[in-house]
Amino acid sequence: MTEQANRPDLTKLTLTLYWGNILLGLTLPWVVRIAHEVYTNHVSVISASQSLRRQLFAPGYNLFLVGAMNAVPFVIFALFVLLHLGRAHLCEPPTIPRRIGGVLGGAATLLGVSLWAHIGTVAYPDAQGALVYFFLPFYLLALIPLGYAVGRRLGRG
Known part of the structure; x- marks a missing residue:
């Protein structure tokens, strides 16, 4: 496949x-909350969505803040993806699959880590459970390079 034919696909992927x-x-936190309520309380998705809407800015829940805090590492990673894959077409052709693998690994x-943390916090709520929401962005930011390195290593294949 030529570089010109590969570029639109790479742009679309980016x-x-x-x-x-x-x-x-x-x-992600809201989807986990809705899925948990549907699964455990056996309510409809519409009812669970209405419950989420009521708790979005409610004191003690403030699920909008939880979503915003969770989004920070994802936004930083999205900017990395844009800068890293957006210029990948200028690199040597063998490096493009490695870059894609690294980005997919990250x-x-x-x-995975965010989903695991949110499911665990929603499924087993306790007084200190909200601390997960504060520390999770830092953990996610620290794990991005590890996921990128593993994905890039696997992308060599």
Whole structure:
């Protein structure tokens, strides 16, 4: 495949990962909350969504702040994706799959750790559970390079 034929696909992938990371980072806590309520309380998705809407800015819940705090590492990673993959077409052709693998590894790490933390916090609430929401962005930011390195190593194949 030539460089010119590969460029539109790479641009589409870059923009999809960019906007997908931002959207996923903001909405992941809310999706986990809705899914947990549907699964444990056996209510409809509409009822769970209405409950989420009531708790979005409510004192003691403030789920909008939880989503905003969770989105910070995803937005930083999305900017990295835009800068890193946006200029990948200028690199040597063998480095493009490695860059894509690294970005996908970082995204998988962000998604996996964030999903695990939110499911654990929602499923087993306690008084100190809210501390997870404060420390999670720092943990996610620290794990991005690890996920990128593993993905880049696997992308060599």
